[in-house]
Amino acid sequence: MDAIILQVLNGLDKGSAYALIALGLTLIFGTLGVVNFAHGALFMLGAFCAVTLNGILRLSSESIDPSRTDFLGNPLKVKTPYVESWFGPEIGGAMIEWSVPLAILFAIPIMAAVGVAIERGLIKFFYKRAHADQILVTFGLAIVLQEIIKYFYGANPIPTPAPDAFTGSFDFGMLLGFDPGVIIYPYWRLVYFAFAALIIGGVFAFLQYTTFGMVVRAGMADRETVGLLGINIDRRFTIMFAIAACVAGLAGVMYAPINSPNYHMGMDFLVLSFVVVVVGGMGSLPGAVAAGFLLGILESFASMAQVVSLLPGINQIIIYLVAIIILLTRPRGLLGRKGVMEG
Amino acid sequence: MIKRPISRRSLIKTAGAAGVGLAAPHVLIRNAHAFTNEPTGSTVTLGFNVPQTGPYADEGADELRAYELAVEHLNGGGDGGMLGTFSSKALKGNGILGKKVEYVTGDTQTKSDAARASAKSMIEKDGAVMITGGSSSGVAVAVQALCQEAGVIFMAGLTHSNDTTGKDKKANGFRHFFNSYMSGAALAPVLKNAYGTDRKAYHLTADYNWGYTTEEAVRSSTEAMGWETVEAVKTPLAQTDFSSYIAPVLQSDADVLVLNHYGGNMVNSLTNAVQFGLRDRVVNGKNFEIVVPLYSRLMAKGAGANVKGIFGSTNWHWSLEDEGSVAFVQSFGKKYGFPPSQAAHTCYVQALLYADAVERAGSFNPCAVVEALEGFEFDGLGNGPTLYRADDHQCFKDVLVVKGKENPTSEFDLLEIVEVTPVAQVTYPPDHPQFAGGQLGSCNPGT
Structure with missing residues (x-):
């Protein structure tokens, strides 16, 4: 029982990442009709916003410590971050330590600007092109973004730790009456899950309860009619692309402490997120979220030693297996609308 | 036009000359290039x-x-x-x-x-x-x-x-x-001194050739000194989040986790293991420990502070x-x-x-x-x-056992050498079972 609870928890945080990326993908597909293979790269860019802010906060002045030497035997250059010089070691140190949460504020304008630039500079020329063309151009864009990041940050993962307050684990087992230490879960993963729930709730509320959201939903249903009513739907869709980029970016920012960011991390999530979108139903926001969590949990269970020993290799194919079954039995996905990507 | 009769002798001479002429380039080429890409210039x-x-x-x-x-x-x-x-x-x-x-x-x-x-x-x-x-x-x-x-x-x-x-x-x-064998042979005595002989190890192994040989090497050397291997699980090479593989470790009664991972796998699995509080656990009355058989400074940098105090081996530092x-x-x-x-x-x-x-x-x-x-x-x-x-x-030389440094003085100062294992301790016979199969064959000069 404790193993099952633990794998459900694991699935929830993994599903959070899938759901957030799939949500952005669905927003773009639902509004612009574009299959965006660069979405994983936007997730990666978000994580590198956290890396960048951490690097900026660590920019340091150098002083020579003659009592110590570096690896070449020269006097050691001691670095003192500027923020510690300006605000004192306590406040400056806290700013560096809390760089990941602070990076949320840092990432929003950057990701929005990146989103607008991509949509206006590239994607808009492909609205009326075949999905295959869209996939090719956005996949190419993803590779370009990856290589840019690798050029500046290198290929190795860059550790970007969570604040000390969130290191360590929460003992769920104690809460549920199990022995201590049986069901423990890292605090930051709980934060990630809560953050994902907040973002998902925020996007749904935005679309459901604002005039802007209402127009976007109308545009998703019938773009032509909304345009005939004199509403500039294109501008709103550009904004939606920026919002989708922000959602992916913020998912990346908060993911940075879970696994050290590297230039390739977007690709690792991209294919799985597309499967999530297809399983959830192309164009269905609730479907994307539900499928994200469902597949995250299934993947966790499939990785259990007992399951793998019964069905070797199941951990590597479970998501694709589910996708095949869903597509065979319900081609439009779990919550997909009739007519979307059909025929 | 006068037709000259062709004598048997002249035919043989002509054929012989033609044969030599045709063969000459091959002989010359063979002499010029006795082996593949023989350097002929400066x-x-x-x-x-x-x-x-x-x-x-x-x-x-x-x-x-x-x-x-x-x-x-x-x-x-x-x-x-x-x-x-x-x-x-x-x-x-x-x-x-x-x-x-x-x-x-x-x-x-x-x-x-x-x-x-x-x-x-x-x-x-x-x-x-x-x-x-x-x-x-x-x-x-x-x-x-x-x-x-x-x-x-x-x-x-x-x-x-x-x-x-x-x-x-x-x-x-x-x-x-x-190689993997040498890592196992060098690490085992150090692990014995640090953690004792009564340990239960859980292996997470990258699902490819290097992972298998490393697991085999570390298992055989640690089991030989008394450790028990409670579980060995293969992890996909493309895996990025190891939480679902770390979680079962919590349910097992293992008190050591061996991460037979390298590169990004190692960075992520070690980071995840530390996040799940494995290093803070006490199992079987002992502190839970993590071992990374093959360390690299470049990879250790990616794992940040998570490498502190963790043993591994390296070729040179x-x-x-x-x-x-x-x-x-x-x-x-x-x-x-x-x-x-x-x-x-x-x-x-x-x-x-x-x-x-x-x-x-x-x-x-x-x-x-x-x-x-x-x-x-x-x-x-x-x-x-x-x-x-x-x-x-294969080169036979001393092997370094290292540990993640507790208080690094610079971004390069991540590992400290805890033991230089003498070559005799990591030497094995050429027909050792872990190296069985295959033939060296004979050298090929090409061309």
Whole structure:
């Protein structure tokens, strides 16, 4: 029982990442009709916003410590971050330590600007092109973004730790009456899950309860009619692309402490997120979220030693297996609308 | 028109002359190129096949820096680096056999097929007489086989799987880097001293060749000293989040987690294990411990503070204080501004060893080079007295057991050496079961 609870928890945080990326993908597909293979790269860019802010906060002045030497035997250059010089070691140190949460504020304008630039500079020329063309151009864009990041940050993962307050684990087992230490879960993963729930709730509320959201939903249903009513739907869709980029970016920012960011991390999530979108139903926001969590949990269970020993290799194919079954039995996905990507 | 009758004698003469004439180019070519890519001008071309793209690109970049430094030193530039400390004095800093060393590079992408294609291109188009480099055992085994077929020497870069000099060994291939068996043999006594003999180990193993041989090596050496292996789980190579593999460790009664992972796998699995509080656990009345059999400073950097206090093994470390290591670190550090990685070290040493073997053999012929390297004993290249064993073309030398440093003084100061395991302790017979299968075969000069 404790193993099952633990794998459900694991699935929830993994599903959070899938759901957030799939949500952005669905927003773009639902509004612009574009299959965006660069979405994983936007997730990666978000994580590198956290890396960048951490690097900026660590920019340091150098002083020579003659009592110590570096690896070449020269006097050691001691670095003192500027923020510690300006605000004192306590406040400056806290700013560096809390760089990941602070990076949320840092990432929003950057990701929005990146989103607008991509949509206006590239994607808009492909609205009326075949999905295959869209996939090719956005996949190419993803590779370009990856290589840019690798050029500046290198290929190795860059550790970007969570604040000390969130290191360590929460003992769920104690809460549920199990022995201590049986069901423990890292605090930051709980934060990630809560953050994902907040973002998902925020996007749904935005679309459901604002005039802007209402127009976007109308545009998703019938773009032509909304345009005939004199509403500039294109501008709103550009904004939606920026919002989708922000959602992916913020998912990346908060993911940075879970696994050290590297230039390739977007690709690792991209294919799985597309499967999530297809399983959830192309164009269905609730479907994307539900499928994200469902597949995250299934993947966790499939990785259990007992399951793998019964069905070797199941951990590597479970998501694709589910996708095949869903597509065979319900081609439009779990919550997909009739007519979307059909025929 | 007068018709001359053709006599039997003149027919034989004509046919003989024509035969000689037709055969001559082949004889001349064979004499001109007694082996693949025999250097005929004033230069010799070496092929550096390293990952320039993909997840190990940083390690590949460090390998390339080391090769460029080696070429500089071989041609008489710079401070000479390890040429001054190398026990063999055959190299004079005037190239190899008086020919200036030039090089071409290929990108392995850490993919076997891409690595073979780039090595093939360097051999066939650029005339490389030797191929070296790489950051993966899969790549090393693939390129080694290609070099054997093509008739050029392969000096392996970073490859740790037993198979490279085990079941996949080839006469034209040589490995300076240590292997999985040696990691297990070096680590076991240190782990015994630190954690005792009554331990239960849980292995997470990358699901590919290197992972299998490392798990086998560490299991056999730790089980031999009394540890019990409670579970060994294969993890997909492409796995990024290891939480679902870490969670079952909590349910088991294991008190040690062995991460048979390298590169990004190691960074992520170690980070996840620490996040799940494994290092804070007490199981069976003992502190829970994590072991990483193969450490790399470049990878340790990716895992950040999570490496603190964790044991592993490494082929070489820049903090070694022997004459050769100091000369190399000074040379590399002054040129590039940071200390070399173990990948850089092994690649630099391999380039020097090849050049030295050619000088001693007096020929670039791969068979002469093989003969010069087989059974070659040397010192002054950073690992103490070393033997290139003739039976399997594996270098035998001391192995370093390291630990993640608790209080690093710089971004490079991540690992501390806890023991230099003497070569005798990591030496095994050529027919050891972990290296069974495969034949070295005979050298192939190509052409």
